[in-house]
Amino acid sequence: MCDQTFLAITFGPCDNCSQNKPLMNIYLKNEPINYCSLCVELMACQGLAKGETIHTLKTESETLKAKLEEERAKLHDVELHQVAEKIEALGQFVMKTRRTLKGHGNKVLCMDWCRDKRRIVSSSQDGKVIVWDAYTTNKEHAVTMPCTWVMACAYAPSGCAVACGGLDNKCSVYPLSLDKNENLAAKKKSVAMHTNYLSSCSFTNSDMQILTSSGDGTCALWDVESGQLLQSFHGHSADVLSLNLAPSETGNTFVSGGCDKKANVWDMRSGQNVQSFETHESDINCVKYYPSGDAFATGSDDATCRLYDLRADREVAIYSKESIIFGASSVDFSLSGRLLFAGYNDYTINVWDVLKGTRVAILFGHENRVSSVRVSPDGTAFCSGSWDSTLRVSVRFRFSGESDLRNILYSMVLLFTGIRDYRW
Amino acid sequence: MPVINVEDLTDLDKAKMEVTQLKIEVTLERAKVSKCCEEISEYIQSGADEDPLVKGIPEEKNPFKEKGGCVIC
Numbered sequence: 058m059c060d061q062t063f064l065a066i067t068f069g070p071c072d073n074c075s076q077n078k079p080l081m082n083i084y085l086k087n088e089p090i091n092y093c094s095l096c097v098e099l100m101a102c103q104g105l106a107k108g109e110t111i112h113t114l115k116t117e118s119e120t121l122k123a124k125l126e127e128e129r130a131k132l133h134d135v136e137l138h139q140v141a142e143k144i145e146a147l148g149q150f151v152m153k154t155r156r157t158l159k160g161h162g163n164k165v166l167c168m169d170w171c172r173d174k175r176r177i178v179s180s181s182q183d184g185k186v187i188v189w190d191a192y193t194t195n196k197e198h199a200v201t202m203p204c205t206w207v208m209a210c211a212y213a214p215s216g217c218a219v220a221c222g223g224l225d226n227k228c229s230v231y232p233l234s235l236d237k238n239e240n241l242a243a244k245k246k247s248v249a250m251h252t253n254y255l256s257s258c259s260f261t262n263s264d265m266q267i268l269t270s271s272g273d274g275t276c277a278l279w280d281v282e283s284g285q286l287l288q289s290f291h292g293h294s295a296d297v298l299s300l301n302l303a304p305s306e307t308g309n310t311f312v313s314g315g316c317d318k319k320a321n322v323w324d325m326r327s328g329q330n331v332q333s334f335e336t337h338e339s340d341i342n343c344v345k346y347y348p349s350g351d352a353f354a355t356g357s358d359d360a361t362c363r364l365y366d367l368r369a370d371r372e373v374a375i376y377s378k379e380s381i382i383f384g385a386s387s388v389d390f391s392l393s394g395r396l397l398f399a400g401y402n403d404y405t406i407n408v409w410d411v412l413k414g415t416r417v418a419i420l421f422g423h424e425n426r427v428s429s430v431r432v433s434p435d436g437t438a439f440c441s442g443s444w445d446s447t448l449r450v451s452v453r454f455r456f457s458g459e460s461d462l463r464n465i466l467y468s469m470v471l472l473f474t475g476i477r478d479y480r481w
Numbered sequence: 482m483p484v485i486n487v488e489d490l491t492d493l494d495k496a497k498m499e500v501t502q503l504k505i506e507v508t509l510e511r512a513k514v515s516k517c518c519e520e521i522s523e524y525i526q527s528g529a530d531e532d533p534l535v536k537g538i539p540e541e542k543n544p545f546k547e548k549g550g551c552v553i554c
Contacts (some may be wrong), residue, residue, distance in 0.1 A: 118499050121507060352517075
């Protein structure tokens with residue numbers, strides 16, 4: 058049986074040419090207008106200069122990209138690992154998990170450290186946002202968001218508030234109070250409003266402004282107190298999955314990565330896209346600035362992590378192995394920038410030597426995807442959140458009065474027996 | 482509220498955005514890769530000694546050390 062659909066056509070004077078014709082009911086910026094089909098065509102072509110079509114724009118885009126590659130290649134005289142050849146290798150590392158934070162009922166999607174180096178905020182799929190004391194593993198605060206999939210959470214620089222958001226398309230700020238009995242949800246403040254899910258949020262250097270990225274392809278800077286949009290950043294052609302602010306010494310820029318395989322660097326004041334990098338072969342899940350602010354690393358679904366230098370304007374290192382086939386969901390640098398910690402969808406965390414491009418450690422222990430990896434502000438430990446609903450705080454294992462021989466022996470024991478995370 | 486939703490943009494708009502952006506990028510000033518890599522190396526070398534995850538810290542000073550138990554009877 059065919060359904061017969063009747064299209065109701067309105068007939069009347071066109072808003073533009075005033076002739077009586079069949080009208081097309083269209084909406085421009087949420088305003089209904091009635092134009093005849095001829096005027097709609099003319100209007101669509103107005104935006105184009107003479108002779109421009111999608112085809113010409115695409116060819117122009119290709120030529121520009123080729124020229125860009127040419128300019129970048131001129132300065133590409135050496136690889137990072139070649140420069141690093143004369144530097145001493147790190148040797149094998151042993152990482153041990155020292156704290157396991159259990160309490161989420163569902164996948165942990167995001168986490169952040171507080172500047173006091175001991176508190177952690179984490180958010181999960183079931184809508185819970187929990188603030189932990191990582192030294193004691195106690196839960197200090199817990200809030201239930203009205204939406205599920207809280208994909209973004211961030212601690213305020215002062216330590217007095219947390220921001221979170223996800224499928225509700227908003228970013229909400231909760232001030233943390235010392236009074237345990239106080240209902241945190243009552244004090245919630247909605248700050249950001251996007252037209253699609255919130256993928257990432259971050260406070261700027263103060264509690265007063267928040268930077269957000271969203272599935273609607275934009276990033277935006279908001280004033281927390283008034284909820285006003287201060288600046289918006291357009292340039293991605295698909296969902297933006299992650300953003301990271303430059304370390305404060307280097308000024309007002311941030312980097313974002315998205316499903317269009319691009320990583321863009323933005324100027325916060327002007328809203329201008331300053332630089333753009335497109336060498337990944339799949340979605341970029343995470344971007345992180347290098348501690349000096351001159352470079353940034355990305356983790357992607359193409360199972361590689363890459364390092365891009367901002368002054369050379371190109372990719373300078375790629376961290377991958379043939380045996381790693383699962384996407385990297387999250388990356389972070391150690392304090393000096395020598396190590397890159399990357400969490401993967403194959404439940405492991407790989408630790409890479411940034412300079413040499415080699416892997417120095419693998420951390421097992423999680424029973425599901427690792428969704429978030431962050432090094433603590435003083436660099437003593439790193440925390441990983443996973444879909445197995447736990448968070449683990451791990452440190453570099455060193456013996457007191459240690460010798461290299463013992464380190465090697467223990468590493469061999471780990472390798473041959475396959476025991477993953479045992480206690481001694 | 483941010484002004485655009487990327488799903489609402491036409492292919493034409495996206496192509497235009499891309500071309501304008503590329504025109505800006507082609508004119509950027511760049512430094513040689515060797516120089517940039519040297520600077521990254523130097524930065525790391527200078528910071529590596531204070532990096533607890535690279536050098537390791539003794540258990541006593543580690544705030545995340547094992548919570549041991551000593552019972553005095």
